[in-house]
Amino acid sequence: MADIHELANSLQKLDNQMVTCMKCGMCQAACPLYAQTGRETDVARGKIALVENLAAETLKDPQAVKERLDRCLLCGSCAASCPSGVKVLDIFLQARAIITGYLGLSPTKKAIFRGMLANPKIFNAILNLAPKFQKIFAQPVNETLGTSCARFMSPLLGGRHFVPLAKTPWHKTMGHVDTPKGKSGLKIGFYTGCLVDKVFPRVAADTFKVLEYHGVGIFMPARQVCCGIPALSSGDRKTFDRLVRDNLEIFSDKDVDYLLTPCATCTATIKKIWPFMAEDYPEREQEKIHDLAAKTLDVCEFVAQTFPFDAVPEEDASNTRKITYHDPCHLKKSLNISQKPRSLITQSPGCTLVEMADPDRCCGMGGSFNLHHYDLSQKIGDQKLRSIIQTKADAVATCCPACMMQLTDLLSKANMPIQVKHVIELYAQGLQAGATAWPKHKEQS
Amino acid sequence: MASPSLIKEFQSLLGTENVMTEEADRQVYAYDSAVLEPVVPELVLRPPTSESLGKIVRLCNENGLPMTVRGSGTNLSGGTIPSKEHGVVVVTNGLNQILEINTEDLFARVQPGVITAFFARTVADNGLFYPPDPGSQTVSTLGGNVAENAGGLRGLKYGVTKDYVMGVDFFDVEGRLIKTGGRTVKCVTGLNLAALMVGSEGTLGVFNEITLKLIPPPQASQAMMAVFDSVEKASETVSAIIAHKIVPCTLEFLDQFTIQTVEEFRHAGLPTTAKALLLIEVDGHPVQVEEDAAKVRDLCTKQGATQTQVAGSAAEKEAIWQARRDALPALARLKPTTVLEDATVPRSKIPAMIRAINDIGAKYDLTIGTFGHAGDGNLHPTILTDRRDKAEFERVEKAIEEIFNAALDLDGTLSGEHGIGLTKRQFMIKEVTAATLTYSRKLKQALDPNAILNPGKIIGG
Numbered sequence A: 001m002a003d004i005h006e007l008a009n010s011l012q013k014l015d016n017q018m019v020t021c022m023k024c025g026m027c028q029a030a031c032p033l034y035a036q037t038g039r040e041t042d043v044a045r046g047k048i049a050l051v052e053n054l055a056a057e058t059l060k061d062p063q064a065v066k067e068r069l070d071r072c073l074l075c076g077s078c079a080a081s082c083p084s085g086v087k088v089l090d091i092f093l094q095a096r097a098i099i100t101g102y103l104g105l106s107p108t109k110k111a112i113f114r115g116m117l118a119n120p121k122i123f124n125a126i127l128n129l130a131p132k133f134q135k136i137f138a139q140p141v142n143e144t145l146g147t148s149c150a151r152f153m154s155p156l157l158g159g160r161h162f163v164p165l166a167k168t169p170w171h172k173t174m175g176h177v178d179t180p181k182g183k184s185g186l187k188i189g190f191y192t193g194c195l196v197d198k199v200f201p202r203v204a205a206d207t208f209k210v211l212e213y214h215g216v217g218i219f220m221p222a223r224q225v226c227c228g229i230p231a232l233s234s235g236d237r238k239t240f241d242r243l244v245r246d247n248l249e250i251f252s253d254k255d256v257d258y259l260l261t262p263c264a265t266c267t268a269t270i271k272k273i274w275p276f277m278a279e280d281y282p283e284r285e286q287e288k289i290h291d292l293a294a295k296t297l298d299v300c301e302f303v304a305q306t307f308p309f310d311a312v313p314e315e316d317a318s319n320t321r322k323i324t325y326h327d328p329c330h331l332k333k334s335l336n337i338s339q340k341p342r343s344l345i346t347q348s349p350g351c352t353l354v355e356m357a358d359p360d361r362c363c364g365m366g367g368s369f370n371l372h373h374y375d376l377s378q379k380i381g382d383q384k385l386r387s388i389i390q391t392k393a394d395a396v397a398t399c400c401p402a403c404m405m406q407l408t409d410l411l412s413k414a415n416m417p418i419q420v421k422h423v424i425e426l427y428a429q430g431l432q433a434g435a436t437a438w439p440k441h442k443e444q445s
Numbered sequence B: 001m002a003s004p005s006l007i008k009e010f011q012s013l014l015g016t017e018n019v020m021t022e023e024a025d026r027q028v029y030a031y032d033s034a035v036l037e038p039v040v041p042e043l044v045l046r047p048p049t050s051e052s053l054g055k056i057v058r059l060c061n062e063n064g065l066p067m068t069v070r071g072s073g074t075n076l077s078g079g080t081i082p083s084k085e086h087g088v089v090v091v092t093n094g095l096n097q098i099l100e101i102n103t104e105d106l107f108a109r110v111q112p113g114v115i116t117a118f119f120a121r122t123v124a125d126n127g128l129f130y131p132p133d134p135g136s137q138t139v140s141t142l143g144g145n146v147a148e149n150a151g152g153l154r155g156l157k158y159g160v161t162k163d164y165v166m167g168v169d170f171f172d173v174e175g176r177l178i179k180t181g182g183r184t185v186k187c188v189t190g191l192n193l194a195a196l197m198v199g200s201e202g203t204l205g206v207f208n209e210i211t212l213k214l215i216p217p218p219q220a221s222q223a224m225m226a227v228f229d230s231v232e233k234a235s236e237t238v239s240a241i242i243a244h245k246i247v248p249c250t251l252e253f254l255d256q257f258t259i260q261t262v263e264e265f266r267h268a269g270l271p272t273t274a275k276a277l278l279l280i281e282v283d284g285h286p287v288q289v290e291e292d293a294a295k296v297r298d299l300c301t302k303q304g305a306t307q308t309q310v311a312g313s314a315a316e317k318e319a320i321w322q323a324r325r326d327a328l329p330a331l332a333r334l335k336p337t338t339v340l341e342d343a344t345v346p347r348s349k350i351p352a353m354i355r356a357i358n359d360i361g362a363k364y365d366l367t368i369g370t371f372g373h374a375g376d377g378n379l380h381p382t383i384l385t386d387r388r389d390k391a392e393f394e395r396v397e398k399a400i401e402e403i404f405n406a407a408l409d410l411d412g413t414l415s416g417e418h419g420i421g422l423t424k425r426q427f428m429i430k431e432v433t434a435a436t437l438t439y440s441r442k443l444k445q446a447l448d449p450n451a452i453l454n455p456g457k458i459i460g461g
Helices: A004-018 A032-037 A044-055 A062-070 A088-103 A107-117 A120-137 A170-174 A194-198 A201-213 A229-233 A237-251 A264-280 A283-295 A299-306 A329-335 A339-347 A368-372 A374-390 A401-413 A423-432 B004-014 B023-029 B050-062 B116-125 B142-148 B193-197 B231-243 B256-266 B286-302 B314-332 B347-363 B390-409 B425-431 B434-447
Strands: A138-142 A147-150 A186-190 A216-220 A258-261 A296-298 A321-325 A351-353 A395-398 A419-422 B043-045 B067-070 B088-091 B098-102 B107-110 B165-171 B206-213 B220-228 B250-255 B276-284 B307-310 B337-340 B367-373 B378-385
Touching: A004 A044, A004 A088, A032 A374, A044 A062, A044 A088, A044 B023, A062 A088, A062 B023, A088 A229, A088 A237, A088 A264, A107 A120, A107 A229, A107 A237, A120 A170, A138 A401, A147 A401, A170 A194, A170 A201, A186 A201, A194 A201, A194 A401, A201 A216, A201 A299, A201 A423, A229 A237, A229 A264, A237 A264, A237 A283, A258 A264, A258 A283, A258 A299, A264 A283, A264 A296, A264 A329, A264 A401, A283 A296, A296 A299, A299 A339, A299 A423, A321 A339, A339 A351, A339 A395, A339 A423, A368 A374, A374 A401, A395 A401, A395 A423, A401 A419, A419 A423, B004 B043, B004 B050, B023 B043, B023 B088, B050 B067, B050 B088, B050 B165, B050 B206, B067 B142, B067 B206, B098 B116, B107 B116, B116 B142, B142 B206, B165 B193, B220 B231, B220 B286, B220 B314, B231 B250, B231 B276, B231 B286, B231 B347, B250 B256, B250 B314, B256 B276, B256 B314, B256 B367, B276 B286, B276 B314, B286 B307, B314 B337, B314 B367, B314 B378, B337 B390, B347 B367, B347 B378, B347 B390, B378 B390, B390 B425, B425 B434
Parallel strands: A186 A216, A186 A258, A258 A296, A321 A351, A321 A395, A395 A419, B043 B088, B067 B088
Antiparallel strands: A138 A147, B098 B107, B107 B206, B165 B206, B220 B276, B220 B307, B250 B276, B250 B367, B337 B378, B367 B378
16 A cells, blocks of 8 residues: 555645635535534535645545545536535545545446446446346336336335336437438537436437437437546546547547537536536647537537527416426536426427425435435435425426436335436427427527 | 543534544534635534433533634634634534523523524514624524624614523523523513623633513615715715714715725626725604605715715615625635724724724725724724635734724724634733733632633633
């Protein structure tokens, strides 16, 4: 094991960012985890203090700091409301990477990230087999939501009601896609994201329908790799770097106007996290990353801003479905996008938007946080569940497949017949409802 | 030193998860929001019930462990930094129940760990009003508010926390429950011990339950902004408003540096050439509000305001108060370290105080933005610095002392609402007599002979 003094030295590069934390404690009001536990180590102020102490060598227990840093949803709620604008996520992700670099990655994570995630061929091959076997291990539990639960006690699945892996992932259904610009005069690169590709390909399918309807050309290479956030949040900088570079190779210098993703987390990772993690990359790569980050857009943001409506047709309210919207943290807090997805819902025929209490309160998923701290994740989710149920909505919509998994689990366990939808699915349904119900967008009129 | 058997006893009383002994868990209770060196406690306890709270007070006393009670650790004067020797931090956020909201007799009973803003919201949901609104209200606890006698933006008209404390039940050092005050408007039974607890910063007892006064909410309100080309004119306007027997619920001041910083931060169109802004809100019966608002606007104009703007909609009102809320965050972003002071002067002395602050800033070559509660003379000179720059930080400390001296020369006080804690205790003697300190220390020694209740705070010792 390396010298702890070297670890402290590496952490000191975060000093300029950490020193801006004035320890005011206002993050206690924003943190969904702290709301459950009331422990200072769970809130940003406490975690920053621990990293500072490790850097100053007044604490020499990197394992203890790592365990506490890992108890975090990386939702960014604290950063979004921080009075002095501390870049909390930048600090946490870098600190996780530095400390993990020092302690070493656990063998399981090494196998998953370096063996699977960084090698899409192996990753896809394993997941291609999984749907065939999952029926043996899982049984359907909720028809509205299409969830399953474990048939017998499983240490990995626990009591989760999960959305099963799709029979065919999106990249396999479609293969390589490269269509020319249509009437919109635009062409986009499509970044599917792992969860949409393998769990919710229906979201990708509906996105394609919408893009085709609006005459947008699509470039989607059959081979895509993960955005890297699961590896980075576990501190695996090596795999993260490899995935970023792989992605650059796939998408840089392609003749597209935008890179679209239907996943809030992928969008935020590419736009926000790639650029700040790339500070020590060679200049040329940094440029490529900044170019790609600037081109990257959430699907709903793209549709809402590119194809605005002249007018929304009046509808008989009794015929519409009530939809409530959950703000994914990585759209609202990381990218400040909250109105555009809502505008797609209000403009979709047959949908009425009903707001829930605290729509931007984290759902508790937090990526791998849900895997490691399922009980806490569920407790945080309970508040979201209550807010959704109170709206009496027919469906809850959001723009993030990870949130969709958590919301599905919460609603399924509560046995609620409330559907979970991606906003683009509602918009696409509106298209199918027929030309009479569908308002003409400006370019067509 | 807490022995293993004592730690076991704490664990059986509170549950293992509420007794924090690991270094990484203790280090995060070493600081609060004051710019001071952290002190790592030996033990952190988080009692889940009031019975267990009383028992741990007794155990700490019997074992000579000095205890510092902490709500959310937002203290700006170091009042929640534990003792250097064998310090124990007692966290109250496990005691967070609102026990009663009585809409007939207009009071509420709460545990000390209830969050201020949550309480105020719940009271409002019951059709009533709890006015104290310290800047940290979204996270601060009511126990902490009472222990510090917290203020806020509504101090001018509605008073501060002490004006709402009807009773405090607390544990003495032997863990006995002391009941004080009551649920009636009038109550002269015995010594006014509840009042003694207010602002005692955890040095005299450990709060178990607090009874707070509630009032009916105002029916209407009106906000406005007045722009001035001199601090004097703004300050004279404050005096003129009060002299005309109008008491706004909020009367806030921003100096030019703060205005410019907020504008750069928010781009809301604030007048950056203005020397001072007053943000004013009047509330009460709709007819009265309309009349008061018109009078205040006329007074502002008469006193030389270059521009007045009355909020015509909820959004405009929101924009006015956003400017005030932005003051601290906008200033805090300029430099790594923010030292927020709260020296307070009689409101007629505000121009002199602001001149003094600016002179001190120039003398020590420091960046200071000043904003605050002009209506009650409670200004917040905010020094922007970098605590890693030792030479500059020494100048900051000298400047703070001179700000205190200036406030006292103007018949003011060291602290309007942040408390004395550790940061201002050495200056106490400048404001009170030696006999005052002796009297206070005797009181403390009699009630806490082993010096285990947040020793060293306010009066030293």
